[in-house]
Amino acid sequence: MxxxxxxxxxxHALTWLAYMSRDKDEFFASDRIANSVNTSPVFIRRILGQLAKARLVSVQHGGTGAGWKLARAAEAITLHEVYEAVVQTPLFELHHSGPNLRCQIGRGIQPALGEIYGETEAAMKxxxxxxxxxxxxxxxxxxxxDGKEQASDGPQG
Amino acid sequence: MxxxxxxxxxxHALTWLAYMSRDKDEFFASDRIANSVNTSPVFIRRILGQLAKARLVSVQHGGTGAGWKLARAAEAITLHEVYEAVVQTPLFELHHSGPNLRCQIGRGIQPALGEIYGETEAAMKxxxxxxxxxxxxxxxxxxxxDGKEQASDGPQG
DNA sequence: ACCAATGTAACTAGAATGGTAGCATTGAGA
DNA sequence: TCTCAATGCTACCATTCTAGTTACATTGGT
Incomplete structure (x- = not known):
């Protein structure tokens, strides 16, 4: 995978928030975001929670206008920052169980791959x-x- | 992940085969490769089978000298080719269940991400x-x- | 105080990874 | 032709991860 x-x-959530914020600067509930993404509000909250820790979104916990909004202008949020906030695991996995250290190749392959994997992940970022x-x-x-015919009840679908 | x-x-398998082929040009059994990688021979054979379909390795099915060897010089095999041979799934996953098409963003987000994901995967490759x-x-x-002290029973250890 | 919303934990179904076992097939060599 | 070491392939299993669901405590404007 x-x-x-x-x-x-x-x-998707950040793009939706940026789009909705063009009209009014308010907080939007996870239910509405989940509706556009077509997933559960809990899943959305889990992910937005990570983005909040990375200071990419602001959260309003209680009250009537509770919800989420961008913490900065959409022009100032790169996809790389989002990646760092959401993905913690390295792009490439090393051996499940370490290689055989009695083998000349097995001893050096992991640091060698570590360098290459690092460069590759850097290129991606x-x-x-x-x-x-x-x-x-x-x-x-x-x-x-293109598919405008399906637009019916506003941008939040 | x-x-x-x-x-x-x-x-690891290709590197090991390249290293072992420096001395003698013969076929090597999956057991020996599995020993260096520290995994099961079946798993090795599954992967080398994919590499064989991509013409990166040659396979000898029966006989006493059965096994695997590189189909080309190690200098002529790039890590990109290995990636294409072994990994079939795209680097980035789209929505599990598609986005809400009644939403303006939901309708355009997948093709938009498709372009960006394609460019990113291309940069990685x-x-x-x-x-x-x-x-x-x-x-x-x-x-x-560095860890030479552990070398004992030859390179295939 | 009300209540709409978040934060979080527990549980679940489903998919994917890697390991294991069994058996048919291959093909060089005696 | 027979032997036998090795691959090809299928099926099955334990483990892990993902995402969905439920439930409940917490927050904080009104």
Whole structure:
């Protein structure tokens, strides 16, 4: 498999928040985000909680206007920051059970792979750093134009 | 989690085969490779079978000298090729259950992410393409120098 | 005080990974 | 032709991870 869909959900949530914040600057409940992403509110809250720890979103716990909103302008949040906030595990896994250390190759393969895996993950993150949530909003709106016939009850679906 | 350890095992196996082939050009059994990687021969055979389909290794099915060897020089096998041979799933997962298509963002987010994910995976593969199995052999040997005291019963240990 | 919303823990179903066992097949060598 | 070491393949299992669900305590405007 691959990078978990948690990352996709995080990006979707942030993109949705950025889009909704264009009209009014308020907090939005996890139910509404979950509705757009088509998942459970608890799952959304778990992920947004991680984004809040990374200071990418602000949270309002109680009261009538409780919910979430971006902590910064969408132009100032890169996909790389979101990745760091949501994904903790390294991109490449090493051996489940360590290699045989009595073997010449087995002794050196892990540090050798560690270097290469590190460079590769860095290249991936460099690419993610070149896109922002604002870019994602624009791109999503451009791609969403086609199927307009299904739009019915507003942007939050 | 991340890219499965299958990829690490594939690289380890190829590196080991490249190292062993420096002395004699013969086929090596999956048992010996499994011993260095510290896993089961069946798992090794599953992975080497994929590498054989991609024409990266040759296989000898029966007879006394049955086993595996590199199909090309180690200098001519890039880590990108190994990745393509072993990993079929995309690097990033999209929504488990598709997003809400009645939402403006939900309608456009998947194609938008598809573009970005494609570019990111391409950047990762570009980086992997800059390293060969021969590089891995050299790097492994350099890193393995330190713990020489454990070397006892030969390189396949 | 009310109550809408979050935070969090526990439990579950489903999928994926890697290990194990069994058996048919291959093919060089005696 | 027979032997036998090795692969190919299938089925099954334990473990782990993901995401969904439920439940309940907590927060904090009104």
């Amino acid at each position: 691959a990078v978990v869909s948690r990352y996709t959900v995080a990006l 460099r690419q993610l750093g070149s896109t922002t949530i604002a870019d994602l909003v624009d791109s999503s709106l451009a791609h969403g134009e | 991340a890219v499965v350890s299958r990829y690490t095992v594939a690289l 570009r980086q992997l393409g800059s390293t060969t199995i021969a590089d891995l052999v050299d790097s492994s040997l350099a890193h393995g120098e």
